[in-house]
Amino acid sequence: MPTLVTRSSMPALDEYIEEIRSIWDTHWLTNMGTKHNELTEELQKYLGVPCVSLVVNGHMALENAIRALKLEGEIITTPFTFASTTHAIVRTGLTPVFCDIDPSDYTMDVSGIEALITDKTSAIMPVHVYGNICNVEEIQSIADRHGLKVIYDAAHAFGETLDGVGIGNFGDISCFSFHATKVFHTIEGGAAVFKDKSLADTLHYLRDFGILDEERIVETGGNAKMNEFCAAMGLCNLRHLDAEILKRKAVYERYTERLEGVKGLRLNKIRPEVKSNYAYFPIVVDTQFAKTRDEIQKLLAENGIYSRKYFYPLTSEFDCYRDKYNSNLTPVALDVSHKVLTLPMFADLALEEVDRICDIILQT
Numbered sequence: 310m311p312t313l314v315t316r317s318s319m320p321a322l323d324e325y326i327e328e329i330r331s332i333w334d335t336h337w338l339t340n341m342g343t344k345h346n347e348l349t350e351e352l353q354k355y356l357g358v359p360c361v362s363l364v365v366n367g368h369m370a371l372e373n374a375i376r377a378l379k380l381e382g383e384i385i386t387t388p389f390t391f392a393s394t395t396h397a398i399v400r401t402g403l404t405p406v407f408c409d410i411d412p413s414d415y416t417m418d419v420s421g422i423e424a425l426i427t428d429k430t431s432a433i434m435p436v437h438v439y440g441n442i443c444n445v446e447e448i449q450s451i452a453d454r455h456g457l458k459v460i461y462d463a464a465h466a467f468g469e470t471l472d473g474v475g476i477g478n479f480g481d482i483s484c485f486s487f488h489a490t491k492v493f494h495t496i497e498g499g500a501a502v503f504k505d506k507s508l509a510d511t512l513h514y515l516r517d518f519g520i521l522d523e524e525r526i527v528e529t530g531g532n533a534k535m536n537e538f539c540a541a542m543g544l545c546n547l548r549h550l551d552a553e554i555l556k557r558k559a560v561y562e563r564y565t566e567r568l569e570g571v572k573g574l575r576l577n578k579i580r581p582e583v584k585s586n587y588a589y590f591p592i593v594v595d596t597q598f599a600k601t602r603d604e605i606q607k608l609l610a611e612n613g614i615y616s617r618k619y620f621y622p623l624t625s626e627f628d629c630y631r632d633k634y635n636s637n638l639t640p641v642a643l644d645v646s647h648k649v650l651t652l653p654m655f656a657d658l659a660l661e662e663v664d665r666i667c668d669i670i671l672q673t
């Protein structure tokens with residue numbers, strides 16, 4: 310059996326069947342049913358935030374967040390992210406303006422933000438890359454100084470805390486992905502999470518065609534509702550999440566033990582004030598290392614181990630954007646994208662397999 314870069318966690322089949330049994334009594338399959346509402350409440354508790362708007366996927370959480378805040382013009386963001394972040398900005402009719410990243414944690418380099426602000430800027434959209442939490446204090450103070458909104462792409466950061474505060478409490482809206490490959494998943498799913506209760510109605514309508522009631526349609530909303538089967542999967546997975554994160558932590562520690570201090574390999578540092586979810590294990594392969602990133606990836610693949618160049622290419626390098634942006638303006642992001650490799654990371658990854666992966670990387 311090959312070792313994939315990730316493996317979705319699943320509850321025991323019986324547990325899931327028990328969870329969906331009541332759906333056969335009600336025949337209520339979607340449109341804010343019992344499971345949906347239960348999961349909403351559970352997530353408010355788990356994340357420690359007052360408002361959770363469940364949606365069909367993380368991408369629609371981002372698009373609906375942009376619409377709910379009535380943003381226009383330009384959004385300052387990062388090119389070192391998954392396609393979704395940049396696409397959400399472009400698909401809602403706005404223009405992404407790319408800020409470089411910090412070489413130490415790959416989140417937005419806050420010292421570069423202010424120079425990118427123009428009279429068209431309406432928001433900042435940073436990403437908590439690999440679960441590394443952005444410099445939220447500085448980003449908020451820049452936003453306050455210039456009257457900008459802040460939307461966090463928190464797809465990697467589910468369940469994390471900063472100094473004990475749930476990660477969904479920063480900025481105007483944080484968007485989570487509950488895709489099957491994420492630490493917590495609902496097969497497909499996501500949520501927009503926020504503190505300002507006045508946003509709740511708008512986000513609600515945006516995910517359901519803008520329908521207020523039978524005769525009043527108040528927003529040009531699309532369809533982004535989470536169905537009952539996905540919500541039921543979420544309810545099951547949430548019960549086991551803390552145990553899963555502990556298993557991920559053991560994997561993280563084993564990798565760190567084996568690869569820390571190796572010349573030419575940069576590991577991802579977790580700040581002491583952050584409670585991590587251990588979502589990914591990225592390594593950055595510098596030129597002092599005996600092999601290149603691509604050579605490591607090939608060697609692992611020859612041994613049935615699949616790693617991922619995540620994130621490569623930068624979103625500003627995508628075929629659909631290439632003529633519009635100059636990636637040389639974000640040199641750190643460009644450099645890291647050419648050197649980064651995320652290694653297999655999931656709760657059930659055996660520590661012996663982690664050793665085998667490290668042996669292959671380190672073999673001379």
Ligand SMILES: *Cc1c(COP(=O)(O)O)cnc(C)c1O
Nearest residue numbers: 366367368391393464486487488
């Ligand atoms: C997974 C992910 C998304 C998109 O989430 P989906 O649920 O797949 O739509 C957005 N941003 C980042 C950084 C992601 O990793």
